[in-house]
Amino acid sequence: MTALRRTVLPFAGFAVVIAAWWLAATLITGKDVPTPGEVFATAWSGLREPEGLLVDIRLSVVRVLIGVVVGCALSLPVGFALAWFPTLRAMFDPIINFCRALPPIALTPLVIIYLGIGEEARLFVLVWAAFFASVVVLYEGIAAVEDIYVRAGRALGATDLELFRRVIVPATVPQMFVAVRVALGVSWATLVAAELIAAQRGLGAAIQRSASFFRTEEVYAGILLIGVCALLMDIAVRLVQARAVSWQERVVR
Amino acid sequence: MSGDTGSARISFDDVHVGFGRGAKRVEVIDGVSFDVGAGEFVSVLGPSGCGKSTLLNMAAGFLAADAGEARFDGERITRPDSRRGVVFQQYAIFPWLSVEKNIAFGLTLKRNRRSRAETEESVRRYIGLMGLDGFEKSLPKQLSGGMRQRVALARAYATDPDVLLLDEPFAALDAQTREFMQELLHEASQAERRAAMLITHSVEEAIYLSHRIVVLGNRPTTVHEVIDVDVPWPRSPESRLQPEFLELRGHLEGVMRSLSGSAFRKAHP
Numbered sequence: 001m002t003a004l005r006r007t008v009l010p011f012a013g014f015a016v017v018i019a020a021w022w023l024a025a026t027l028i029t030g031k032d033v034p035t036p037g038e039v040f041a042t043a044w045s046g047l048r049e050p051e052g053l054l055v056d057i058r059l060s061v062v063r064v065l066i067g068v069v070v071g072c073a074l075s076l077p078v079g080f081a082l083a084w085f086p087t088l089r090a091m092f093d094p095i096i097n098f099c100r101a102l103p104p105i106a107l108t109p110l111v112i113i114y115l116g117i118g119e120e121a122r123l124f125v126l127v128w129a130a131f132f133a134s135v136v137v138l139y140e141g142i143a144a145v146e147d148i149y150v151r152a153g154r155a156l157g158a159t160d161l162e163l164f165r166r167v168i169v170p171a172t173v174p175q176m177f178v179a180v181r182v183a184l185g186v187s188w189a190t191l192v193a194a195e196l197i198a199a200q201r202g203l204g205a206a207i208q209r210s211a212s213f214f215r216t217e218e219v220y221a222g223i224l225l226i227g228v229c230a231l232l233m234d235i236a237v238r239l240v241q242a243r244a245v246s247w248q249e250r251v252v253r
Numbered sequence: 254m255s256g257d258t259g260s261a262r263i264s265f266d267d268v269h270v271g272f273g274r275g276a277k278r279v280e281v282i283d284g285v286s287f288d289v290g291a292g293e294f295v296s297v298l299g300p301s302g303c304g305k306s307t308l309l310n311m312a313a314g315f316l317a318a319d320a321g322e323a324r325f326d327g328e329r330i331t332r333p334d335s336r337r338g339v340v341f342q343q344y345a346i347f348p349w350l351s352v353e354k355n356i357a358f359g360l361t362l363k364r365n366r367r368s369r370a371e372t373e374e375s376v377r378r379y380i381g382l383m384g385l386d387g388f389e390k391s392l393p394k395q396l397s398g399g400m401r402q403r404v405a406l407a408r409a410y411a412t413d414p415d416v417l418l419l420d421e422p423f424a425a426l427d428a429q430t431r432e433f434m435q436e437l438l439h440e441a442s443q444a445e446r447r448a449a450m451l452i453t454h455s456v457e458e459a460i461y462l463s464h465r466i467v468v469l470g471n472r473p474t475t476v477h478e479v480i481d482v483d484v485p486w487p488r489s490p491e492s493r494l495q496p497e498f499l500e501l502r503g504h505l506e507g508v509m510r511s512l513s514g515s516a517f518r519k520a521h522p
Binding site for chain 2: 148149151152154155156157158159162166167170171173245246247248249
């Protein structure tokens with residue numbers, strides 16, 4: 001049952017949604033709703049075109065990866081510092097939650113003023129989003145490392161540094177993966193806002209370009225591809241996670 | 254009442270612990286004194302909520318007394334130290350390490366660093382003593398509760414502590430496993446002859462394992478009674494049926510009943 005649940009049911013979920021979409025597209029006549037078939041065909045021909053959607057995908061994937069890698073590289077030390085020192089946490093927790101709640105699209109005018117309209121401006125938006133999304137997950141996870149492991153480590157004679165390196169860090173690895181996955185999701189969600197900043201290419205830019213020409217099926221195709229990329233990257237991280245933290249006990253429901 | 258202080262490893266000297274300040278202060282432990290001598294196995298028995306685990310945490314160095322002090326080899330205990338090994342009630346072995354790496358953990362720290370050969374030998378010895386052969390590479394998630402506590406005991410023994418502090422290590426196990434673990438711990442402590450302080454609420458467990466039992470009373474907690482256990486050594490499952498064992502069990506169960514009863518009446522007048 002669990003094997004079936006894991007392999008077949010996710011596809012069944014997509015099938016249900018696509019069927020509903022197809023039904024809606026055929027029933028709604030007043031508005032421009034392309035059928036799944038039309039959208040898949042549009043995406044397919046876009047992908048096959050030389051200098052087509054594949055270029056956009058490549059650019060967007062690279063942007064998201066840079067955003068996630070830089071954002072997480074920054075949030076890791078900050079997360080540990082906030083988890084380790086309660087004073088720091090009490091000081092900065094509210095401001096972090098404040099920044100986390102700001103929609104990235106609201107930041108773009110300021111980013112353009114200060115960083116211009118180059119690649120660094122787009123990356124800044126992505127790094128910002130990835131950082132604030134992952135830092136909260138990290139420090140809350142690190143602070144929740146079970147006290148019993150810390151006590152056990154101390155009773156065995158661990159110094160503070162040994163406790164950090166050999167107990168806190170390994171105990172936190174599962175939380176690091178959660179942080180990366182959250183950062184990935186948020187970065188893809190922020191991509192369109194980032195590519196609003198005068199990007200020529202990229203999936204977000206492609207969607208905006210299509211929208212201004214009222215090519216609805218191309219807008220759908222762009223959204224579809226963002227979803228597919230985000231999903232594939234999440235699956236990749238989960239595969240690595242399953243290997244890296246195979247020691248974790250999973251509660252089977 | 255207290256043992257020979259010359260050979261005492263752990264001693265509690267008029268320990269007081271409480272919460273709050275001024276008029277709102279509530280005494281939890283109100284002047285407890287007793288010793289655990291070298292090579293001696295002492296159980297601390299008492300009704301739930303009497304502060305048994307608080308005393309163990311003090312001996313481990315996780316918390317300090319408000320007045321009085323806990324000493325180790327005559328020195329005031331201020332921090333955890335690997336000369337005092339601890340086994341917890343919750344499963345505290347590191348889930349990311351295999352059985353053998355858990356057991357070796359203490360020996361790979363700067364504080365008790367050993368050569369690779371010595372570490373391997375020590376790990377092998379305690380794997381054998383705790384009956385963990387064949388599970389060296391297993392991860393904790395693959396082990397039952399009883400097996401996890403055996404790893405925890407082996408890990409505590411491996412750093413060669415002078416005292417073993419056992420905080421209700423078998424409380425979460427089923428009755429059958431618990432009895433088996435008591436026998437295993439008894440055999441191990443016979444082989445190792447280290448001082449041990451066991452926190453328990455099981456009369457049977459206390460008698461089976463101990464030289465001496467310290468019975469704590471209700472809050473604010475004082476020492477109710479100290480009993481030398483005269484059940485012959487070494488003990489075996491048959492010991493549980495010996496007259497000395499049964500008589501002491503009857504006595505202690507009566508004491509525990511009256512202590513829990515009076516605690517209940519105090520809480521629900």
